[in-house]
Amino acid sequence: GESVGLHLPTLSVQEGDNSIINCAYSNSASDYFIWYKQESGKGPQFIIDIRSNMDKRQGQRVTVLLNKTVKHLSLQIAATQPGDSAVYFCAERGYGGSQGNLIFGKGTKLSVKP
């Protein structure tokens, strides 16, 4: 079946360091991936997305890497700040009979130490 999961449930980094959050997916037919940041009491906030015809996409301080060979997705945050502390979810767009809806991974909690 389809599933998206994360390698590390928690990640603690020092302010100013770079953070890398990883995600594995199982459906090789998936064509769209997205990263969300969720702060306590809030809804998921869109960070960055990537389609399967790309292997890298950059935003402001964030980079998403997609390795289709091993079905792996990562989010890199440069110069991590205290405001980056949150739970990060990767999500995969449902494919086949359920196109459109997102299939979320379990989430990684990022804690930034000042």
Add this chain to the structure above:
Amino acid sequence: GEEVAQTPKHLVRGEGQKAKLYCAPIKGHSYVFWYQQVLKNEFKFLISFQNENVFDETGMPKERFSAKCLPNSPCSLEIQATKLEDSAVYFCASSQSHNQPQHFGDGTRLSIL
């Protein structure tokens, strides 16, 4: 509006009562999605709409759950005869098309006592 607006923020119901949640998508967005998040963990897809039409309802527990998106009204998710296991945060998201990023509201926390 420019944000997905969900109401109420918190809803408390006794077991067996009805619960109704509302969502106003971002203006201009044609697609609306409902998700359930339990214990701040994984999101479970429930149902999606393209305008007022059901787009995908494969995640919907049809026995007690229903949803609508009517013209000129907020979308709604209704749960009949609520159970303790329905306690969760229900999120609504909207997007311009089904393959564009989904933007989420801040959810409705449903507590069943």
